[in-house]
Amino acid sequence: MQTKHNWTKEEILNIYNKPFLDLVFEAATVHRENKDYSEVQISSLISIKTGGCPEDCSYCPQAARYHTDVEVQAMMKVDEVIEIAQKAKDGGASRLCMGAAWREVRDNRDFDKVIDMVKAVNGMDMEVCCTLGMLNAHQAQRLADAGLYAYNHNLDTSEEDYKRIISTRTYDDRLKTIENVRKAKLTVCSGGIIGLGETVNDRVAMLRVLANMPQHPESVPVNALVPVKGTPLAEQPRVPIWDMVRMIATARIIMPKTAVRLSAGRNEMSVLDQAFCFMAGANSIFAGDKLLTTPNPEFKDDMAMFELLGLTTRKAFKNGRPQGKEEVTQ
Ligand code: SAM
Ligand code: DTB
Ligand code: SF4
Numbered sequence: 001m002q003t004k005h006n007w008t009k010e011e012i013l014n015i016y017n018k019p020f021l022d023l024v025f026e027a028a029t030v031h032r033e034n035k036d037y038s039e040v041q042i043s044s045l046i047s048i049k050t051g052g053c054p055e056d057c058s059y060c061p062q063a064a065r066y067h068t069d070v071e072v073q074a075m076m077k078v079d080e081v082i083e084i085a086q087k088a089k090d091g092g093a094s095r096l097c098m099g100a101a102w103r104e105v106r107d108n109r110d111f112d113k114v115i116d117m118v119k120a121v122n123g124m125d126m127e128v129c130c131t132l133g134m135l136n137a138h139q140a141q142r143l144a145d146a147g148l149y150a151y152n153h154n155l156d157t158s159e160e161d162y163k164r165i166i167s168t169r170t171y172d173d174r175l176k177t178i179e180n181v182r183k184a185k186l187t188v189c190s191g192g193i194i195g196l197g198e199t200v201n202d203r204v205a206m207l208r209v210l211a212n213m214p215q216h217p218e219s220v221p222v223n224a225l226v227p228v229k230g231t232p233l234a235e236q237p238r239v240p241i242w243d244m245v246r247m248i249a250t251a252r253i254i255m256p257k258t259a260v261r262l263s264a265g266r267n268e269m270s271v272l273d274q275a276f277c278f279m280a281g282a283n284s285i286f287a288g289d290k291l292l293t294t295p296n297p298e299f300k301d302d303m304a305m306f307e308l309l310g311l312t313t314r315k316a317f318k319n320g321r322p323q324g325k326e327e328v329t330q
Contacts, residue, residue: 007211007254012204016250020242024280027249031281034256040306041259041284041314043095043129044088047292048076048117049110053101055133055168057156058232059193059225061293062101068230070293075100075110081117082124088288089126091299094316096121097129097152097189099292103168104134111139115146122147127316129189134169134177140184149321150219151181152189157198158205165196178213187218191261194247195225195239203247211254219284220258222247224265226294239265241273245280252281259284267295271305278309 015023031037051072052064061068085096098117105111114130121128130143131152143151156162159171181188192206210217224239244265251260261284262277269277289298297305306313 003216003255003257005212005214005216007208009201009204009208012208012211012250012254013200015253016200016204016207016246020246023246023249024276027252027281028279030253030256031283035283037283038311039283039314040278040311041095041261042091042093042287042302043097043261043284044085044091044093044288045097045099045286045291045296046076046081046084046088047073047101047290048081048098048114049073049100049102050293051101053103055103055166057166059156059165059196059228061228061231063231066230066232068228075113076117078113078116078120082120085121085124085126089124091287092303092313093126093287094314095127095129095149097131097150097286099131099152100133102133105132105136105139107139111142115142118143118146118148122149125316131189134173135180137180137183140180140186144184144186148186149317150187150189152219152221153177153181154191154193154221154223155206155209156192157196158202159209160205161196161198161202175209178217182215188213188215189219189221189261190217191219191221191223191251191263193223193225193264194243195227195236195265196233197236204250207247207250207254210251216255216258218259219261220251220255221261221263221284221286222251222282223263224268226264226267226291228294238268241269241276244269244273245276248277248282249280261285264291264294266297271308274305275309278311283314 051070061070127149129150262282
């Protein structure tokens with residue numbers, strides 16, 4: 001089946017608002033037609049530079065202007081990253097995502113260090129992903145040349161709602177970085193957060209931007225807000241599981257080939273909640289006892305869940321390496 005890139009708002013809204021069980025059934029059907037539905041990709045997160053970020057993203061515990069319990073930490077050493085990557089690999093992760101609390105990448109020694117980290121983890125035969133804020137075309141190319149597999153850059157909400165959540169950059173800045181990532185032939189990981197106080201129209205509008213890109217993102221993370229004390233969104237109520245399932249199912253139906261990641265918020269979900277998300281087409285998670293700064297279920301509990309649900313873990317590089325990359329052996 002060919003993927004579609006001209007979704008209207010009404011089409012997506014009609015999918016999102018279907019009777020719950022019809023929606024899950026349709027998403028599960030699309031999932032089974034397009035993917036090995038029992039295979040789940042495991043990504044592990046490392047915060048290589050924590051806290052002190054100049055941006056004002058109102059959900060984020062790492063923004064310097066909010067008084068949260070996150071302590072600013074200097075950039076990690078390459079050896080530390082290798083050690084954590086090995087543990088993640090041993091635990092079953094096929095991808096390692098390195099996050100930095102930066103507004104944007106600067107051409108300095110810290111970026112050189114990230115390049116070294118990318119080379120090292122790529123050499124361990126894991127897919128390497130980075131999320132470092134805004135990038136120009138040259139920086140995206142440097143990451144690609146070092147062996148980066150994916151770049152994560154979320155849209156978070158709709159263009160209309162963006163100013164309510166973040167004032168220090170624009171939606172267009174976000175889209176421009178995603179374009180630079182595409183030009184460097186990296187795979188794109190881009191999604192958003194629900195539970196920010198957005199409307200269903202905002203959720204649908206964000207999904208429409210992703211689904212109408214000339215090429216669908218290879219991964220779409222769906223995060224449930226983790227409300228953190230000290231941030232402006234600390235008092236937001238928890239996202240109902242029904243909304244999380246609707247969001248995942250809609251993403252699965254409109255982007256059938258994409259990896260839809262059940263991302264932040266799993267620590268508050270039961271195994272049954274998560275089972276519904278997998279049924280609705282989620283086929284990727286972040287595993288490891290920490291996301292960037294907030295808790296996540298333990299590896300062993302996730303493995304017990306996989307066993308219970310009959311899920312298996314996806315191997316690295318199943319779709320080959322991004323164009324132009326040589327096979328790297330350990
Ligand atoms: N600084 C870079 C950036 O903003 O692109 C990379 C790191 S940033 C922490 C990565 C993503 O984490 C954000 O785009 C947002 O979607 C997600 N995130 C941050 N805080 C969150 C929270 N409290 N709950 C859920 N997702 C969150
Ligand atoms: C994504 O979409 N979610 C991850 C990853 N990409 C970088 C981050 C979630 C962060 C949750 C809050 C924290 O742990 O600081
Ligand atoms: Fe900084 Fe990223 Fe957090 Fe925004 S989401 S404050 S850019 S670390």
